Amino acid sequence: xxxxxxxxxxxxxxxxxxxxxxxxxxxxxxxxxxxxxxxxxxxxxxxxxxxxxxxxxxxxxxxxxxxxxxxxxxxxxxxxxxxxxxxxxxxxxxxxxxxxxxxxxxxxxxxxxxxxxxxxxxxxxxxxxxxxxxxxxxxxxxxxxxxxxxxxxxxxxxxxxxxxxxxxxxxxxxxxxxxxxxxxxxxxxxxxxxxxxxxxxxxxxxxxxxxxxxxxxxxxxxxxxxxxxxxxxxxxxxxxxxxxxxxxxxxxxxxxxxxxxxxxxxxxxxxxxxxxxxxxxxxxxxxxxxxxxxxxxxxxxxxxxxxxxxxxxxxxxxxxxxxxxxxxxxxxxxxxxxxxxxxxxxxxxxxxxxxxxxxxxxxxxxxxxxxxxxxxxxxxxxxxxxxxxxxxxxxxxxxxxxxxxxxxxxx
Amino acid sequence: xxxxxxxxxxxxxxxxxxxxxxxxxxxxxxxxxxxxxxxxxxxxxxxxxxxxxxxxxxxxxxxxxxxxxxxxxxxxxxxxxxxxxxxxxxxxxxxxxxxxxxxxxxxxxxxxxxxxxxxxxxxxxxxxxxxxxxxxxxxxxxxxxxxxxxxxxxxxxxxxxxxxxxxxxxxxxxxxxxxxxxxxxxxxxxxxxxxxxxxxxxxxxxxxxxxxxxxxxxxxxxxxxxxxxxxxxxxxxxxxxxxxxxxxxxxxxxxxxxxxxxxxxxxxxxxxxxxxxxxxxxxxxxxxxxxxxxxxxxxxxxxxxxxxxxxxxxxxxxxxxxxxxxxxxxxxxxxxxxxxxxxxxxxxxxxxxxxxxxxxxxxxxxxxxxxxxxxxxxxxxxxxxxxxxxxxxxxxxxxxxxxxxxxxxxx
Numbered sequence: 015x016x017x018x019x020x021x022x023x024x025x026x027x028x029x030x031x032x033x034x035x036x037x038x039x040x041x042x043x044x045x046x047x048x049x050x051x052x053x054x055x056x057x058x059x060x061x062x063x064x065x066x067x068x069x070x071x072x073x074x075x076x077x078x079x080x081x082x083x084x085x086x087x088x089x090x091x092x093x094x095x096x097x098x099x100x101x102x103x104x105x106x107x108x109x110x111x112x113x114x115x116x117x118x119x120x121x122x123x124x125x126x127x128x129x130x131x132x133x134x135x136x137x138x139x140x141x142x143x144x145x146x147x148x149x150x151x152x153x154x155x156x157x158x159x160x161x162x163x164x165x166x167x168x169x170x171x172x173x174x175x176x177x178x179x180x181x182x183x184x185x186x187x188x189x190x191x192x193x194x195x196x197x198x199x200x201x202x203x204x205x206x207x208x209x210x211x212x213x214x215x216x217x218x219x220x221x222x223x224x225x226x227x228x229x230x231x232x233x234x235x236x237x238x239x240x241x242x243x244x245x246x247x248x249x250x251x252x253x254x255x256x257x258x259x260x261x262x263x264x265x266x267x268x269x270x271x272x273x274x275x276x277x278x279x280x281x282x283x284x285x286x287x288x289x290x291x292x293x294x295x296x297x298x299x300x301x302x303x304x305x306x307x308x309x310x311x312x313x314x315x316x317x318x319x320x321x322x323x324x325x326x327x328x329x330x331x332x333x334x335x336x337x338x339x340x341x342x343x344x345x346x347x348x349x350x351x352x353x354x355x356x357x358x359x360x361x362x363x364x365x366x367x368x369x370x371x372x373x374x375x376x377x378x379x380x381x382x383x384x385x386x387x388x389x390x391x392x393x394x395x396x397x398x399x400x401x402x403x404x405x406x407x408x409x410x411x412x413x414x415x416x417x418x419x420x421x422x423x424x425x
Numbered sequence: 426x427x428x429x430x431x432x433x434x435x436x437x438x439x440x441x442x443x444x445x446x447x448x449x450x451x452x453x454x455x456x457x458x459x460x461x462x463x464x465x466x467x468x469x470x471x472x473x474x475x476x477x478x479x480x481x482x483x484x485x486x487x488x489x490x491x492x493x494x495x496x497x498x499x500x501x502x503x504x505x506x507x508x509x510x511x512x513x514x515x516x517x518x519x520x521x522x523x524x525x526x527x528x529x530x531x532x533x534x535x536x537x538x539x540x541x542x543x544x545x546x547x548x549x550x551x552x553x554x555x556x557x558x559x560x561x562x563x564x565x566x567x568x569x570x571x572x573x574x575x576x577x578x579x580x581x582x583x584x585x586x587x588x589x590x591x592x593x594x595x596x597x598x599x600x601x602x603x604x605x606x607x608x609x610x611x612x613x614x615x616x617x618x619x620x621x622x623x624x625x626x627x628x629x630x631x632x633x634x635x636x637x638x639x640x641x642x643x644x645x646x647x648x649x650x651x652x653x654x655x656x657x658x659x660x661x662x663x664x665x666x667x668x669x670x671x672x673x674x675x676x677x678x679x680x681x682x683x684x685x686x687x688x689x690x691x692x693x694x695x696x697x698x699x700x701x702x703x704x705x706x707x708x709x710x711x712x713x714x715x716x717x718x719x720x721x722x723x724x725x726x727x728x729x730x731x732x733x734x735x736x737x738x739x740x741x742x743x744x745x746x747x748x749x750x751x752x753x754x755x756x757x758x759x760x761x762x763x764x765x766x767x768x769x770x771x772x773x774x775x776x777x778x779x780x781x782x783x784x785x786x787x788x789x790x791x792x793x794x795x796x797x798x799x800x801x802x803x804x805x806x807x808x809x810x811x812x813x814x815x816x817x818x819x820x821x822x823x824x825x826x827x828x829x830x831x832x833x834x835x836x
Contacts, residue, residue, distance in 0.1 A: 269797070390677065393681075
């Protein structure tokens, strides 16, 4: 069985994602689609609008055959580690090709740039360091260093999906994986477009904006099952998760923890934790908090990631111990179709890693950071809905989807 | 100027307290009343219904001339340490007499028992240890040991205020203080009476019960200024503080902290922290949580105190460092009348301790546990009301009361 991998967040799943899924499968002639998906907290350092179990089911309905969680320790990271975690999972699952959406759309352009880049690693690194010393943020320094040292007229390295693409391909090389890389040109919506402009494709950012307004025009941009799932979630939980909801808990943690203990949190560097503590007493909203912490030195995303680790109480020690293993050491299976199940069966000899579904004493330790993340994610819900979410986390995975009947057998 | 000290919580201040204040002053012929009052969290391990600044002002209106905070590290403790902290403050303020309410009412009876007790310390301690080994809680073991070893027919050592009285007098001796002890018989209401039975005196427990029902009969049991202050607080904050409100924050802390870190919290002994973690996932209310943690070995109060320390993130290390000094090393002045101000002036040569009012870089460290407690206490309020409470804590003490005009000059 031929497989194609996609690396996703689905926050929430929209028409552009459905297009990417079907094109990935079609263009690679794959039998099976493996989606590696961020869990409760995302790469930009924010909670997903709906929990991972809701998004995993949408992924299956959109055509994914296996949905694997990208663990918190990789999902809430800068592009290099985010890509490394996701590629390591796909490689472990014996995946043939990874297919990513990019502004560029031609894989050769990526390979050309990467080949050039390999020859100039040390001078690129020197450029990055010198730009960082001048107070530039890491992503800007990285992109500027590439532009200074390489022939980038073909690949726009200021665009986030192009950058991610570079990291995916470099990770494949890092792991000496047999996996191929390929790319599909993204259509219509740019990554952070605030407004929906195309008739049926809008960015997830624009869609979240529409969701907040409870505007019915969302039907234009997402499949019916996304619309229904979100409506159901709102009805049951009276909330779509956003940073503002977590502000009381973040404040509580910050104000009842000694500064020296806050400095042990992952990404708390150069006294950033003190900036956060000083700002949180005065802020009236999350936006407000972010604005007062923000400096040129750190991107918005970088600060949101620190706040995420503060919220989930994730320490440097804890994170570094996980990252030390260099690749994700297990498969956390959130959902599968009948075809996905067959794929796992066929490939079981090639898959060395344990596959975790429900939580038990054996895997609890390995998954402790993700469990903590789910508990923090659930903290804003009513007691009853919290218990439901925790029950799902501990006992209900994987969701099994019958692609013929369109029914889930585990709910 | 002659002074009398009272040790109080005022949760909230009621007619019985007013009676105690005026009797204390009258019976000792004192010019000045010094009230040592618990801060945001109380001896029974629970949040006060209204913050300490509201209760400090009520104390002044009821006739106290100085209101001093009993720090968190002593206010949330078993009777021995609670008494020790309060007596050390009164002693430091050159107070002449401490006057406590008791079920007994005659100070001679207390002194008789204490003198007997001194001669039998080691056999009492042996009894206590043996009863604890049999699984009895500390307060029961203490009271039973006294009953077994001493002639207790005159002083009922099963009653909480009699027990506190013993500890007050023993603390005076511990500090070799020149202070006298005296007692006033409590009228009508017993400590934990659930129902208000007397016409104008009810226990604070009964009054809190009435408050919850928003029943107007509270006017029978509290002075008008208490009624008004509570109504104002409810109007502005939409809340009276109770444990149930803090449940989401307690749960958040427990579920995002490793068990080994929870075991560092003060009073987390013999794996109690694991019992709490196991129970909190399933509970639907604070009452529910308490019921599932409770064992014969630990009193309700003892468990509530552990939960308080978990909520405020107060570690063994932090607490033991404070308690090591054996007495409260500063005076945190919450409020004073004109007469109280004069008293401080007259006695300034005898008072060795620094007097802290507003928070600055010099005293921030000494007060850090209390500041943390106020932040935890404030966590359930709206952002705006939180900021108001924190502003009071850092900048507004002491409230100055003009006993002639009945006006506060700092609001």
